[in-house]
Amino acid sequence: MGKFFILNNLQVKSTVKKLLQNRVLFLLLLIFIIFLFAGIAYDTFVTENNIKTVISNMSIDAIVTIGMMILLISGVFDLSVGSVLGFSAAINAVLIERAGFNPVLSIIIAVVSCICIGIFNGVVIAKIGVNHLIVGLAMLGVVRGVVMLIVGAGITRLPDSFLVIADSSFLKWKLPIWYLVIIAAIFSILLRKTVFFRRYYYIGGNEKAAALSGINVVTMRVISYAISAGLAGISGIFLSSRLAAAIPTLGSGLELRAITACILGGASLNGGYGNVLGAVLGTLFMGLINNLMIVSRASISWQRIVISGILLLAVTLDAVIKKSGVD
Amino acid sequence: MDSNTNVNTSITRRILQSRSAFLGIIIVALSIAASFIFDAFSTMLNLKSFLLNLSCNSIVAIGMMILLISGAFDLSVGSVFGLAGCIAGNLMFYHQANWILSVFIALIVCIGIGALNGTLISKVGVDPLVATLAMMGLVRGFALIIGGTGIIGLPDGFLKIADSKLLHMRIPIWYMIVIIIIFTFLVSKVVFFRKYYYIGVNEKAANLTGINVVKMRIISFMIASGLAAVAGIILTSRLTVALSSSGEGLELRVITACILGGASLSGGKGSVMGAVMGTIFVALINNLMIIAKVGSYWQSVVIGSILLIAVTADAVLNKSRAE
Numbered sequence: 001m002g003k004f005f006i007l008n009n010l011q012v013k014s015t016v017k018k019l020l021q022n023r024v025l026f027l028l029l030l031i032f033i034i035f036l037f038a039g040i041a042y043d044t045f046v047t048e049n050n051i052k053t054v055i056s057n058m059s060i061d062a063i064v065t066i067g068m069m070i071l072l073i074s075g076v077f078d079l080s081v082g083s084v085l086g087f088s089a090a091i092n093a094v095l096i097e098r099a100g101f102n103p104v105l106s107i108i109i110a111v112v113s114c115i116c117i118g119i120f121n122g123v124v125i126a127k128i129g130v131n132h133l134i135v136g137l138a139m140l141g142v143v144r145g146v147v148m149l150i151v152g153a154g155i156t157r158l159p160d161s162f163l164v165i166a167d168s169s170f171l172k173w174k175l176p177i178w179y180l181v182i183i184a185a186i187f188s189i190l191l192r193k194t195v196f197f198r199r200y201y202y203i204g205g206n207e208k209a210a211a212l213s214g215i216n217v218v219t220m221r222v223i224s225y226a227i228s229a230g231l232a233g234i235s236g237i238f239l240s241s242r243l244a245a246a247i248p249t250l251g252s253g254l255e256l257r258a259i260t261a262c263i264l265g266g267a268s269l270n271g272g273y274g275n276v277l278g279a280v281l282g283t284l285f286m287g288l289i290n291n292l293m294i295v296s297r298a299s300i301s302w303q304r305i306v307i308s309g310i311l312l313l314a315v316t317l318d319a320v321i322k323k324s325g326v327d
Numbered sequence: 328m329d330s331n332t333n334v335n336t337s338i339t340r341r342i343l344q345s346r347s348a349f350l351g352i353i354i355v356a357l358s359i360a361a362s363f364i365f366d367a368f369s370t371m372l373n374l375k376s377f378l379l380n381l382s383c384n385s386i387v388a389i390g391m392m393i394l395l396i397s398g399a400f401d402l403s404v405g406s407v408f409g410l411a412g413c414i415a416g417n418l419m420f421y422h423q424a425n426w427i428l429s430v431f432i433a434l435i436v437c438i439g440i441g442a443l444n445g446t447l448i449s450k451v452g453v454d455p456l457v458a459t460l461a462m463m464g465l466v467r468g469f470a471l472i473i474g475g476t477g478i479i480g481l482p483d484g485f486l487k488i489a490d491s492k493l494l495h496m497r498i499p500i501w502y503m504i505v506i507i508i509i510f511t512f513l514v515s516k517v518v519f520f521r522k523y524y525y526i527g528v529n530e531k532a533a534n535l536t537g538i539n540v541v542k543m544r545i546i547s548f549m550i551a552s553g554l555a556a557v558a559g560i561i562l563t564s565r566l567t568v569a570l571s572s573s574g575e576g577l578e579l580r581v582i583t584a585c586i587l588g589g590a591s592l593s594g595g596k597g598s599v600m601g602a603v604m605g606t607i608f609v610a611l612i613n614n615l616m617i618i619a620k621v622g623s624y625w626q627s628v629v630i631g632s633i634l635l636i637a638v639t640a641d642a643v644l645n646k647s648r649a650e
Binding site: 309 | 579622625643
C-alpha cells in the first residue's frame with residue numbers, strides 16, 4: 001500500500017514537471033482557468049465582442065512576437081523591433097500623405113526599408129561580432145529618433161484605400177486576425193518542416209557545432225534578423241492602418257513585451273527552445289490578462305505587476321526544475 | 328620607419344583600449360571647441376546645471392558598472408530608482424513618518440529587491456535579463472500604486488537632502504563626488520571588489536578557486552539597487568515631488584553610458600571612472616545639442632549612433648588583434 005502510494009506520488013510529480021516544462025500546454029491551462037473564473041466573475045468578459053476585441057488587439061503584437069521567437073530559437077533577440085514598427089508606419093505615412101504615393105508602393109518601400117534595417121543589424125551582429133543586446137539597444141535609439149524626426153507630432157489623414165487594410169472583416173473577423181493566422185501558419189510549417197528553419201534550433205543549441213557541421217551561421221542569422229524586422233515592418237503598416245495615424249511613439253516598449261511573451265511561450269534566452277504556437281499563446285495570454293484588468297476595473301498598475309509576476313514565476317520554476325534535473 | 332609606425336599604432340591602440348582616457352580626451356576637446364563656438368556653454372551656470380543633472384545618472388551608472396564587470400546587468404534599476412522616491416514620499420505624506428525613517432525604509436526595501444534579484448540569478452539560476460526584465464515591470468507597477476499620480480508637499484527636512492549648497496555647488500554634486508571616490512577606491516584597490524573582474528572573466532574558474540560567486544553576485548545586485556535607490560531619493564528631494572514615472576528608461580541610458588565607458592557585456596572589463604566618463608560624455612552631447620538648438624529628437628539618434636560606432640570599432644579591433 002505504502003509502496004503504491006510512493007509510486008503514485010512520483011507519477012504525479014513527473015506529470016506536473018512535464019506540464020510545467022511543456023509551456024504551450026501550461027499556457028493553455030492558464031488561459032482556460034482565466035476563462036473559467038473570469039467568465040463566472042464578470043458578465044462582460046466571455047462575450048463575443050470582448051473576445052474579438054482581445055484577439056484583434058493582440059494579433060498585431062503577435063506578428064512581431066513570431067519574428068522575435070525565431071531569433072530567440074537561434075539564441076539572440078532584437079531590441080529594436082518596436083522602433084522598426086514605428087519606422088515602417090512613419091515611412092509609409094510620409095510617402096502617402098506628403099509625397100502622394102500609391103499605398104501599395106509606399107507599403108512595399110516601408111517594409112523593404114525595415115528589412116534593410118534587419119539586414120544591417122544581422123551583419124553587425126553575426127559578421128562583425130558585436131553583442132546583439134548592444135546593437136539592439138543602439139538601434140532602438142537611432143531608429144526611434146529617426147521616426148520622431150520623420151513624423152513629428154504625428155500624421156493623420158491617411159486615405160481610405162490604406163485604412164481598408166485593417167478595417168475590413170472577413171467571415172466576421174477583422175482582417176488583422178486573419179493576417180496573424182496566415183503568418184503563424186506559414187512560420188509554424190517552416191519551423192516544423194523545412195530543413196532550413198530547423199537549423200535555427202541547431203544554431204541556438206550549439207552555435208559552434210552548427211558552424212563546424214557546415215551551416216553558414218552568419219547568413220542564417222542575417223536572414224533571421226531580416227525576417228524579424230520585416231514582420232515588425234508589416235505590423236507597423238497594420239497598426240497605423242488600424243489607428244488611421246502614424247504617431248511617433250508607435251510600438252515603443254513592444255520589444256520587451258514581445259520577449260516576455262516568447263519566454264512565457266517556452267523560449268529560452270540561451271536558444272534552442274520555442275515554437276510559433278508558444279509565441280502566439282504567450283501574446284494571447286498577456287492580452288487576456290490586460291483585458292481582465294480592464295473588465296475587473298483594477299488599477300492599470302496591476303497589469304504590469306501580474307504579467308511580470310507570472311513571468312518571474314515561470315522562469316524561476318524553469319530554473320528550479322532544471323537544477324533538480326541536474327542534481 | 329617601420330618600427331616607428333608600429334609604436335604609433337600601439338599608442339593609438341592603447342588609448343583606444345583605455346576607454347576612460349579616450350573619452351576624457353574627447354570630452355576635453357569637445358568642451359574646448361564648444362566654448363569657442365557657443366557663448367552659453369562655458370558659463371558657470373551651464374557647468375553647474377550640467378553637473379547637477381548628471382549627478383543622479385552617474386550614481387546609478389557606478390552600480391551598473393560593478394554588475395557589468397562581473398558579467399551581469401540589471402534592467403530593474405530604473406524602476407527601483409522610481410520606487411525609492413515613491414516609498415519615501417508615501418510614508419512621509421500619507422503616514423506622517425519621520426523623513427529619516429522614511430528614507431531608511433525606502434533604501435532597505437530597494438536593497439532587498441537587489442538581494443532578491445541576486446538570489447534568483449546566482450542561486451536559482453534564472454537568466455539576468457529575464458529576471459530583471461520581470462522585476463522592472465513588477466517594481467514599476469508597485470511604484471505606480473504607491474506613488475499614484477505623484478506626491479507633493481514633502482517635509483522640509485527631506486527637501487534639505489538636495490537643496491543645500493557646499494562651496495557654491497549644489498549638494499547632489501558632492502554626493503556624486505563622494506560616491507565616485509569611494510567606489511573608485513573599492514573597485515581598484517580592495518581585494519573583495521577585484522574579485523568581480525575575476526568572476527566576469529571566468530565564473531567557473533573563480534568558483535573553483537574558492538570565491539563564493541553566489542554571495543558576491545548577490546552583494547553586487549544589492550549595491551546596484553542601493554545606489555539606484557540613493558539616486559532616486561536625491562532626485563525626488565531635488566524635484567520636491569515623488570513621481571511614479573521617474574527613472575523610466577534609465578536602465579538603458581545607464582547601460583549605454585557604461586558600454587561607452589569601456590564595459591563589455593561579457594564581463595571582466597570596465598572601471599568606475601569609465602562609468603563616470605561615459606555618463607559625462609552622454610550628458611555633454613545632450614547639453615551641446617540643447618545649446619546648439621538642435622531638435623531633441625536628434626539626441627537619441629546621435630547617442631545611439633555613437634554607441635553603435637564605438638562597439639563596432641571595438642569588435643573590429645578585437646578581431647584584427649585575434650588574427
